Amino acid sequence: MKISFVVPTRNNARTLAACLGSLRNQTHPDVEVLVIDNSSTDTTVAIGERFADQVVQWGPERSAQRNHGTKCSTGDVVVFIDSDMVLEPHIATEIEEQFTAHPGIGALIIPERSFGEGFLASCRQLEKSLYVGDAAVESPRAFRRELIEEIGGWDENLTAAEDWDLADRTKEKTELGRVAAYIWHDEGRIQLRATFAKKRYYGRWIDQYVSMHDDSNSKFTRTALVRKPGALLRHPVLTAGLVTLKATEAAGLLLGIRDSRTSSTGSAT
Numbered sequence: 001m002k003i004s005f006v007v008p009t010r011n012n013a014r015t016l017a018a019c020l021g022s023l024r025n026q027t028h029p030d031v032e033v034l035v036i037d038n039s040s041t042d043t044t045v046a047i048g049e050r051f052a053d054q055v056v057q058w059g060p061e062r063s064a065q066r067n068h069g070t071k072c073s074t075g076d077v078v079v080f081i082d083s084d085m086v087l088e089p090h091i092a093t094e095i096e097e098q099f100t101a102h103p104g105i106g107a108l109i110i111p112e113r114s115f116g117e118g119f120l121a122s123c124r125q126l127e128k129s130l131y132v133g134d135a136a137v138e139s140p141r142a143f144r145r146e147l148i149e150e151i152g153g154w155d156e157n158l159t160a161a162e163d164w165d166l167a168d169r170t171k172e173k174t175e176l177g178r179v180a181a182y183i184w185h186d187e188g189r190i191q192l193r194a195t196f197a198k199k200r201y202y203g204r205w206i207d208q209y210v211s212m213h214d215d216s217n218s219k220f221t222r223t224a225l226v227r228k229p230g231a232l233l234r235h236p237v238l239t240a241g242l243v244t245l246k247a248t249e250a251a252g253l254l255l256g257i258r259d260s261r262t263s264s265t266g267s268a269t
Helices: 012-024 045-050 062-074 090-100 117-133 144-148 164-171 191-211 217-220 229-233 236-268
Strands: 005-011 031-037 054-057 075-080 085-087 105-109 112-117 140-144 174-176 183-189
Touching: 005 012, 005 062, 005 090, 012 085, 012 183, 031 045, 031 062, 045 054, 054 062, 062 075, 062 144, 075 090, 075 144, 085 144, 085 174, 090 105, 090 174, 105 144, 112 117, 117 183, 117 229, 117 236, 140 144, 140 164, 164 191, 191 236, 229 236
Parallel strands: 005 031, 005 075, 031 054, 105 174, 112 183
Antiparallel strands: 075 140, 085 183, 105 140
């Protein structure tokens, strides 16, 4: 079984070598790596050419990049990885094992943890640990080729919440499985101002996702944060920082949603 990893990028030189290196270090014997770049101006392309089987230019956003990567790939399985992620070495092997053992499963969740620099990255690490196993948060990343093609890939009208949308459509078609090995997300050094701006930018597509899915509330409540009070109480300082981080994200998203609705109202008039 050939496993194709599709990695969309844009100016990700800081994290890309570690990401692609972890793909090349997989224990599985038949791995394909595709980097789908969106006009990077740093050394992203050069790094991609060191590690990847293909480096392709495509845009304008990551959903379109992933879909194009699917078209360019040749594997029986397509796995979508962000360029700031590092994979444990047995993931590809576990993907083949799960798909072989469970023919009725069409897509797999790869659990995610995080690391980074500074206090807020430690807060994020606590948050990500609470989401492992939470069906409302985790989304599949590994797909049998016939399934990802059948459901039409990623919605190119969404640049945020596109993973939730794909998960919703996947669950309508197939049963989900999971592997035991982890993805580790490199958060770098988290800054509140940049986090707010990022979430405000994403807010416009969050609003679009909500309008498309009536049952979207579970994606925002993050019930794992309240279902596991023991983990939060054991880390009161990190929990306080996490509350600040989530409040900043919420404020950015709400403002982005307001921007989206204001723009839509203005266009309508």
